[in-house]
Amino acid sequence: MSEPVPLPEDHFLAPDFGDHLETLRRHLIRALILVFIYKNILFDSVLFAPQSADFLFNRWLCRLGEALQTSALCTQDMNFKLINTQVTGQFMLHITISLTAGFILSVPYLLFELWKFVKPALTVKEIKTVRGIVIYASLLFFIGVLFGYYIITPLGLNFFGNYIISESLQNLFTIQSYISIVSKSCLTTGLAFELPMVIFFLSHAGIVTPAVLKKYRRHAIIILFIIAALLTPADPFSMILVALPLLALYEVSIGISKRVYNKQSN
Secondary structure, three states, X not given: OOOOOOOOHHHHHHHHHHHHHHHHHHHHHHHHHHHHXXXXXXXXXXXXXXXXXXXXXXXXXXXXXXXXXXXXXXXXOOOOEEEOOOOOHHHHHHHHHHHHHHHHHHHHHHHHHHHHHHHHHOOHHHHHHOOOHHHHHHHHHHHHHHHHHHHHHHHHHHHHHOOOOOOOOOOEEEXXXXXXXXXXXXXXXXXHOOHHHHHHXXXXXXXXXXXXXXXXXXXXXXXXXXXXXXXXXXXXXXXXXXXXXXXXXXXXXXXXXXXXXHHHHO
């Protein structure tokens, strides 16, 4: 009687990976349904809030202007109107925003499922090294999203919404254009704030070292200011305001890389 032929290793990995995908799919659907149902809160209280003078960051800027004895930082309600130009525009926008919001809310669970899939392939030492990685990565992502929402979004809307080249022109922005600014600002900064996590893994892989990060600090500063300029309107105040936390994250990344390097050297 012949012995059974052993199955390839990926045979055992495939069902596990499929289970993770199925669990993640169910979670995404629940998040999608949740944000889809509460559309009034999603649109009126969240997405449309940054265009108001009563928005938190706009009020903070006004107080800063009062302290500096200048009215230039105080913003009124922004000088533009939102319009929908497509028959199915509002419905499709509702679907798109629900998917985006559902994805943002599901990021911690997405990272958790990814961690459960990768964990069996790691050694005990590696597991101890990356302990808490899901919490840290999720926290950095949400801080970035909030930074994009509370700071970058109102700066961009205030600049472009009140930018007028002639009194004969009126700003009528499509709702798709408005939502694009809000969603891109939040998602881009959310990903940008993952820089310490990227440096952490690159340092573990030996691709970067603290010495390399310090050596190219000046180059990194220029790159980060370019990124800040791309994320914000074309004024120095906004660019500096966005560049400062990115520079702080780079310095934190140097400290993380140094810690990893010292542990590997011991």
